[in-house]
Amino acid sequence: MAGTARIQTAPGPGVTASGAPQPVTLAQALPVWARIAALSFGGPAGQIAVMHRVLVEERRWISENRFLHALNFCTLLPGPEAQQLATYVGWLMHGTRGGLVAGGLFVLPGVVAIMGLSWVYALYGNVGLVAGLFFGLKAAVLAIVLQAVIRIGKRALRGPVMVGLAAVAFVAIFFFDVPFPLIVLAAGVIGYLGGRAGLPQFKAGGHGAGGRVVEGPFLLDDHELPQERAAAGHTLRMLLVWGAIWLVPVAAILIAFGPSDVFAQVAVFFSKMAMVTFGGAYAVLSYVAQQAVDHYGWLKPGEMLDGLGMAETTPGPLIMVTQFVGFLAAYRAPGALPPLVAGTLGGLLTTWVTFAPCFLWIFVGAPYVERLRGNWALGGALSAITAAVVGVILNLAVWFALHTVFAETRPFAAGPIRFDVPVPSSLNPWALALAAAAVLAVFRLKVGMVWTLAGCAAAGVALHLAGLV
Template sequence: MANNTTTTTPDRPSFRDALKFWFKLGWISFGGTTGHISIMHDYLVEKRKWISNSKFLQALNSCMVLPGPEAQQLAIYIGWKLHGKKGGITAGTLFVLPSMFILLILSIIYVIYGNTPLLISIFNGLKPSVLAIILVATYKVGKKALHSSIHYIVALLTFALSYFLHVAMPLVILGIIVLSVIMDKLFPKIAGIAKSGVNTINTEQEKEYTINLTQQEKLLSGKAIVRLLLSFLALWGVPFLFLLFWGDDHHFWSSLVFFFTQTACITIGGSYTVIPYVAQLVVLKFLWLSRLQMLDGFALAETTPGPLIIVLSFVGFIAAYNHFQHSILFGVLGLLATTYFTFLPNFLFIFLGAPFADKYKDHHLIQTILSLVTAAVVGVILNLTFFLGRSIIFPEQLSFQGIDYISVGWVALVLFLLLRYNTNVLYVVLMSIIFGVGRYYFAIW
């Protein structure tokens, strides 16, 4: 009797099993994008075989082409491929909800007790660690993104335009797209991007996974696209109308909704692309919160699971809290509205854009744009480092006399732990809180 060696694709997991994982992921995904992706890869690829390694990497690359935080979009994508739109909505929502609720509680505590000396000292312990984390992100992204002279030029130019001239991020990205088209047509090799070859697929090995590369991606029909767009407009428009009719200040809520919807559409390259853009506008243009409050928001966001872009929820809370005469109720409404309108477009980008991104991700022009946008992210993170670091290192005046040497020392220590020992960010946060408490009691002695 001949042995049957045919490999069959395993059955899809039950929705209940997937739900358990997405719920758990939302509470344990500390460490930023790298931490989220590592957890998903370990469980979904290695342990459960719900998606093959090749398909996982392909999906991640596709998410990087689309606007939005790629870790959350990867969760939406995998949830969608497993259980349709219901699975995608569940995965994407549970990815954000835990960190949003934790940040909501921390934001309320912040505005009630934020002026107490002990809490101020805790934040003074957290802020240097935030600066160190951003510096490490600059280093790691730079190592992967800057591999030719044009990449260094784009990174430095982006930094100069955003930090010194305050050029809006949408204009920077538009400029990068124009530059990419020119580079692709006239000097394709200068960008340091080779045309992607066709990888050999082990068909039998791929079929051991529920989601794999042997499955053909189908583009949506015209009717499906129209239905999807109409559904999105309804989901966007109804809450917006609610805010206009019951929010007390039409101008404020219109500004908030359109601003955070816009930010969701320009986050190509991940959270670090949009955060500096938001930080400068909400502090310098809209005057919704101060530079120190923005720093505190970063510190709070680092203590929660979920994507770093969740700091925008804190921005929405403080913006509404400050605007409506220190109303915690309106602060809560501001946080919920900001979270909703920031993350809602990500579902549209995946359901509508993922099939196109999968189909055209190896196109040379798309690769050029993605490569130069990633290089620009280095400049953007550098901008964020200078924008926030100044208040940490020079809390009183920009001079040698104004340097906070204790904060500088803590930044150096955290950098050493992160780079030399790859210390978990959660441990760094806990250490920084203890450092802040110790700094407080040392000062009162």
């Protein structure tokens, strides 16, 4: 089709010279999932872009349409969509074991990094060198997020209708503060009606102007069936097993320590959050901060932003900031335990109840979503939702840019219009210079993600040592 660019990637490991993918065992997939996890910086946009580059373009394990179909479903779920996408693709390739490996590895680097930084924070406070490191990393992350928005947008916004949906979603959430679930619902209804009417603009996997398609063949093409199909017995088994993995520890803590204990409070609060975190971490961070600071008294004002800085500049989902919250909550109310031991257990408990439900949603729902891949109406709804999510991710990129380059923002309100405006006098010239250098490195010089992150981190530390930040 005119206007559609097809890119043929060079054969990589697991791909023959003729371009045909070779079968991949779980052991062979393990280092690839570990690599994706180690490069999962930049929030969901950056993480999804990394997965697309590795899984679709380099390895050709999964087709473009199959990847976007999985992404469409994951955006509907509560919790971090990038981690759930990794779980979904791992499940497609190797069943439940593959989903556990892919989803578990995706979280592991963030668990280790946030825990280590939480120890440093608790023992030494916001150490200057660490602050300088974060300062540099934020500039690099900004460039990576911008690159990811463009890459994901090119693949998901296939045609003017999808571009329009993304634009409306951005305006709605940025300027009018429309709740994310309402945006998803509206986009889904529009896409469902368009798909049911047979409009080609809403066809899942359709290619419009400006799209880029990676040529196959793929290990999992558009017709390959998953290992585990939708069945009542499978669904019940997954519900019982993963419901128990998630909730039995919560019930045991409540029975053993009572509802007023800090571990019980952490377990119950973040279990509830796991069911309502639609729209990713930013959609619920203000509520988490309000409850953690004002209601429970776990954190002091401003500490939530320090935790967000850790999560933004370490591998893994942004929702990993909750581990920092759980760590400080238990660290400051350790009971009979040493504070660092209590904090470590509190952080790990928070991570457990945050991510155990993610596996439940995928292992129960993915077989049914796979069975409905040929349904035009559902496909149209999911494609429209993905387009709207691109607009929401752009909103997060703008939000992140404002808070990286400017130290202060002030709210602006005029009727239903509400958004944050940067305070010009709070512009940080070093942050702007580092962000510009990172953008130049990523977009013009084509420097890789790891080198960009390392260079900006080193620059941040150097600026701190020179007393400039």
